[in-house]
Amino acid sequence: MWVVKLGGSLLGTPELQDWLDVLVSEGDGRVVVVPGGGPFADAVRTAQRVVGFGDAIAHQMALLAMEQYGLMLKGMQPALAVATSELAIAERGWQHRAMVWLPSQMVMGDETIPKSWEVTSDSLAAWLAAKLEASHLILVKHAGRLGDVMPAALLSAAGVLDAAFETFGKNLACPVRVVDKSEHAAFARALRGGPLPGTRIAVK
Numbered sequence: 001m002w003v004v005k006l007g008g009s010l011l012g013t014p015e016l017q018d019w020l021d022v023l024v025s026e027g028d029g030r031v032v033v034v035p036g037g038g039p040f041a042d043a044v045r046t047a048q049r050v051v052g053f054g055d056a057i058a059h060q061m062a063l064l065a066m067e068q069y070g071l072m073l074k075g076m077q078p079a080l081a082v083a084t085s086e087l088a089i090a091e092r093g094w095q096h097r098a099m100v101w102l103p104s105q106m107v108m109g110d111e112t113i114p115k116s117w118e119v120t121s122d123s124l125a126a127w128l129a130a131k132l133e134a135s136h137l138i139l140v141k142h143a144g145r146l147g148d149v150m151p152a153a154l155l156s157a158a159g160v161l162d163a164a165f166e167t168f169g170k171n172l173a174c175p176v177r178v179v180d181k182s183e184h185a186a187f188a189r190a191l192r193g194g195p196l197p198g199t200r201i202a203v204k
Contacts, residue, residue, distance in 0.1 A: 001093065002031045002191070003134045005125035007181075008038025008069060009142035015181040019140060020077035022184050026191040027098035032089055032132070033080070034101050034125040035073055040065035041120070059115035063104045066121055070100040089132065101128065118163040126168035126176070137176045138187070138198070146178060146199040155201065169203035176201040 004023060010016040023031050037044075044061045047053075074080045081092040081099040085106060092099040103124055107113055113127065122139060129137040143160060152166040160178065169176060179187060179198035186197035 001089075001132050001134045002027075002136045002138065003034060003125055003129040003132065004031055004138045005034040005121055005140060006036060006073065007121075007139070007141040008036035008041065010036075010140065010181050011038045011069075013142075013181060015184060016073075017076060018184045019181070019187075020073060020080065022188045022191075023098045024077055024079045026188050029093040029096040029098070030191070031098045032083065032101050032128065032134075033070070033073065033099065034103070034121055034128060035066050035070035036121045037062055037065040038069050040068040045117075055117065056115040058117065059119070060104075060108065062117075062120070063107055066124075067102040067104060070102050073100050086131070103128075106131075114164065116164075119168075120162040120164075122162040123164040123168040126165060126172055129174060129176075130168070130171040134172075134174050136174050136196070137172060138196075139176070139178045139201075140181060140187075141178060143178050143180045143199075145180065149200045149202055150178075152201050152203045161201075166203055169201065172203065176203065 041062050044058055044065055048058045081097040083089045083092050083099045084102045152169050155161040156163055156165055177196055177198040177200050183197040190196045
C-alpha cells in the first residue's frame with residue numbers, strides 16, 4: 001500500500017487535479033490519500049486565536065478540517081472512495097479503488113497521539129503508513145527541489161514538515177519522500193515500477 005499525503009498548499013493549483021487523476025487511474029487499490037488541512041485548518045487556527053479554546057479541541061477540529069479537504073478531493077475526483085477505518089481501507093483495496101482517508105475515527109481512537117499543532121497531516125500520514133505497514137509514504141507539497149536526501153529534523157525546522165514528524169517517522173519501515181506538486185507524471189511512472197521522484201527523508 002502507498003500512503004500519499006496531498007498537502008493543503010496544492011489547493012487552487014492545476015496540479016491538484018493532475019494528482020487525483022493519476023492516483024485514480026494508476027492506483028489500482030494500492031493508494032490511500034491523506035488529505036492536508038489547507039484553508040480549513042487555517043480557519044481552526046484563526047478561531048482558536050480569537051476565541052481561545054484549548055489545543056485538544058483544536059486538534060479535533062483540525063481532524064475535521066482534514067476531512068473537509070478530503071471530501072473536497074472526492075468532489076474533484078468522484079472515482080475516489082472514502083475510508084474511515086482499517087477495514088474500509090482493506091475493502092477499498094480489494095475493490096481496486098484509490099481512496100481518501102477521513103482520519104477522525106482512527107486518530108481519536110488512539111490516545112497516544114498528542115493533541116497539539118505539532119501533529120498535523122504530515123505526522124498523521126506517517127502514523128497511518130506505520131499502522132498499515134505501507135510500502136511507501138509520499139508527501140506531496142509545494143516544495144520545489146530540496147536535494148536527494150534530507151534529514152527530517154532539518155525539514156521540520158524549515159517548515160516543510162511538521163514538528164512531530166521525526167518522532168512518528170521512527171516507526172516507519174518504508175521509504176519516505178517529499179515530492180513537489182509538479183512531479184505527478186514521474187510519480188505515475190513510479191507506480192508502474194519506475195524510480196521514485198522527490199527527496200528521500202532520513203529519519204534517525
